[in-house]
Amino acid sequence: MERWILRVVPREAECVFPIAAVRQESLPMRSFVYTGLQGRVLFGSGSIEKVAEEIRALSCKRALVLSTHQQSALAEDLAARLGDLAGGTFTGAVMHTPVEVTEAALQVVRQRHADCTVAIGGGSTTGLGKAIALRANLAQIVVPTTYAGSEATPILGETEAGVKTTRRTLKILPQVIVYDVDLTLSLPVSMSVTSGLNAIAHAVEALYSREANPVVALLAKDGIAALARALPVIVKDATDRDARSAALYGAWLCGVCLGSVGMSLHHKLCHVLGGSFNLPHAETHAVVLPHAVAYNEPATTEALRPIAEMLEAPTAADGLFNLGQRLGAPTTLKELGMPLEGIETAATLAVASPYPNPRPLDRDAIRKLLDDAYHGRRSGRGVGYH
DSSP, X not given: OOOEEEEEETTTEEEEEEOOOOXXXXXXXXOOOOOOOOOEXXXXXXXXXXXXXXXXXXXXXXXXXXXXXXXXXHHHHHHHHHGGGEEEEEEEEOTTOBHHHHHHHHHHHHHHTOSEEEEEESHHHHHHHHXXXXXXXXXXXXXXXXXXXXXXXXXXXXXXXXXXEEEEXXXXXXXXXXXXXXXXXXXXXXXXXXXXXXXHHHHHHHHTOTTOOHHHHXXXXXXXXXXXXXXXXXXXXXXXXXXXXXXXXXXXXXXXXXXXXXXOHHHHHHHHHHHHHOOOHHHHHHHHHHHHHHHHGGGOHHHHHHHHHHTTSSSHHHHHHHHHHHHTOOOOXXXXXXXXXXXXXXXXXXXXXXXXXXXXXXXHHHHHHHHHHHHTOOGGGGTOOO
16 A cells, blocks of 8 residues: 655645655765755646636736647636636647747737746647747746656757757746646557656666766656556556556656756757657657667666666666567657668767767767667667677
8 A cells, every 4th residue: 555645845835646665775975966946836636726826826817828739629628717817828839849839839929918828738838838938038837748747847959940959947947837637547548658758768867967966866766666667557547547646746756857967868869869850759768768778877887776676677778678668669760750861860960069978979889779779679688889
């Protein structure tokens, strides 16, 4: 029987989640830096009813509700719930946050005299809200319906002329996140799986980040464990509320990891592949993750050992590959629409500019990584790329 507790976070946020099992470990003391991110989080069934109250708490009076075209019905329903606080909807959010879409949304912001945005949906919609905040300095409320985790980060990836760039600034960190498990019950199983694996990727890279610290490591391991337990249950029964709650909780923790420390090769590759070939974001993370981990694992064995143990595998890369297969996630870049000749381009772009990574970047080894990911090969059973 899982125990549940109430914890209070900044501004009396309501968050209910399970206590993780505690294991005694002998850890050497070392220096570290941890910077907590500010924000209000509401977690629970039916919490969407509190969005209007949160708009007022931000001293805002006219919210533009954002969504993708596919989730326009959700946006319209939320706008109706907000009544006079709604300044209309913009339902044109798309993957990778193209600059031209942001400009179109900003025109609507001006026309409707909006003083805040409410983004309902996944990472595409959250990204649009951040891009608007960056340019118009508007407050943001995010209502996630997937496990993307980007709502908990001060990170924005934008695409212009086929190139995706990433920036990190507290100006784009949402002020309020409203997690309503009810909104995830209808999330398709395939999207739940890829979105969940995307979240796991954030936490995995946080474990060997240059800025890694004990606090983030605890969040990362708890987040991965929650998702690894929840996703197989969701595959069997998409309406299991306990599993949906655990997955949403895990995604939040993984998002906090992403927002707290820098990422490495895995995220660089996914941004290159998404921006250059317009590959679906979460699916690309799901395919690339075990291969990027296999590349870095020889240099990060101790940091990744808890993942291998948690997934009952000889290596973290093996465990993540097995988990993806078990969940029925896509396993090849080919099936996502990447052209074979794109491997050379992606390998070149991945080493074009320096960024922190636990193992030195080698173009030939990264090309081999991408070739394995393209074909769905198991990356030498986790021994890395040499």
